[in-house]
Amino acid sequence: MPQKVFFSVSMSLDGFIAPESPDELMGQQWMELQRWVFRQRFFRKNLKLGEGGEEGRDNEIVRQTFERTGASVLGKRMFDAGEGAWPEDPPFHTPVFVVTHEERAPWERQGGTIFHFVNDGIESALERAREAAGARDVRIAGGGETIVQYLNAGLIDEFHVALSPVLFGSGVRLFEGVDASRVALALVRAEPSPETTHLSYTVHPR
Amino acid sequence: MPQKVFFSVSMSLDGFIAPESPDELMGQQWMELQRWVFRQRFFRKNLKLGEGGEEGRDNEIVRQTFERTGASVLGKRMFDAGEGAWPEDPPFHTPVFVVTHEERAPWERQGGTIFHFVNDGIESALERAREAAGARDVRIAGGGETIVQYLNAGLIDEFHVALSPVLFGSGVRLFEGVDASRVALALVRAEPSPETTHLSYTVHPR
Numbered sequence A, B: 001m002p003q004k005v006f007f008s009v010s011m012s013l014d015g016f017i018a019p020e021s022p023d024e025l026m027g028q029q030w031m032e033l034q035r036w037v038f039r040q041r042f043f044r045k046n047l048k049l050g051e052g053g054e055e056g057r058d059n060e061i062v063r064q065t066f067e068r069t070g071a072s073v074l075g076k077r078m079f080d081a082g083e084g085a086w087p088e089d090p091p092f093h094t095p096v097f098v099v100t101h102e103e104r105a106p107w108e109r110q111g112g113t114i115f116h117f118v119n120d121g122i123e124s125a126l127e128r129a130r131e132a133a134g135a136r137d138v139r140i141a142g143g144g145e146t147i148v149q150y151l152n153a154g155l156i157d158e159f160h161v162a163l164s165p166v167l168f169g170s171g172v173r174l175f176e177g178v179d180a181s182r183v184a185l186a187l188v189r190a191e192p193s194p195e196t197t198h199l200s201y202t203v204h205p206r
Helices: A028-038 A041-046 A057-068 A076-083 A122-133 A144-152 B028-038 B041-046 B057-068 B076-083 B122-133 B144-152
Strands: A005-012 A016-018 A069-075 A095-099 A114-118 A137-142 A158-164 A183-192 A197-205 B005-012 B016-018 B069-075 B095-099 B114-118 B137-142 B158-164 B183-192 B197-205
Touching (some): A028 A041, A028 A057, A028 A158, A057 A069, A069 A076, A069 A122, A095 A122, A114 A122, A137 A144, A197 B197, B005 B028, B122 B137
Parallel strands (some): A005 A137, B069 B137, B095 B114
Antiparallel strands (some): B005 B016, B158 B197
């Protein structure tokens, strides 16, 4: 299969993927958005949250998303939020390309994660991620603003949304600023799960 | 079963249920949002769009939504948009209560639809709709602003969203202004269909 560029996020029914600020807990809502994934064995192990966890279809989806990913691209804001939060062995275990104006030497972490800081735009970051990913796919890991930049540039092939049964009312919208006159979608698969709904789409130019 | 208050809408993946203004066509997007329903035999017949159409599970969902409804509640804006567009035999075939400041005598149409204009608020309109519906349910038929008023007042029991594979980018958001600190959801059913995804939720206070 040819290499794909994709993203995969959990979204509230009203379209949000995160609270307004990284340190805002949003009470119950944030947990309700993420609850399905925090219960999965693969996710728990990969984020060093401890052993145990579910091993059903949800877990398989989390594992497959990880295994298909040969490199990730991150926006600067998401990197900043994660930098202090990820363990010394971050959950990527691959090269990660951070789109930023900041010049910084590559930052190698335990377990195979290396952050590269790219200063010349989203196309360049993607090009480098494509090369680094080899036969595997490239994940645009977030945040929302970065995902929309890639969507509007016609650079996303497909994506997965885990639609969780919660309303945020405010926060970071996944599709804020999307150019709907250029982006068409096709539904590939909708898969019910007890605590979320897995939706897969391919992206096409209009 | 006790009488339920519900709504049922088609929503884009980025949370919109209509274009900005009723006469705006939004090109292809509006059709992509509604395409699944315009193909259903029951919908076509009920809106006098002609014979024919599909008779599968999607058609059954449209028919069941109609048959459970003993009365509808409409916001003034949606009534205004529909007044000139509905046929002489509008698709409700039940009493419809329009929440409005305008004083107006009941307007009886062909086929059992009677519009009643309610001037003393959403609770009053719902109370009258509940009575008129008898053993059947009350549908809050829209638009988005009216649905959110009922959601925030804790007056919705359950709802159905047909999530269509399209991005709008702008328009009327279904959940604009929802008070997420008071409204919790539980996922009842997610049902894939070729051109939309049927999602059913119950609503609970936080």
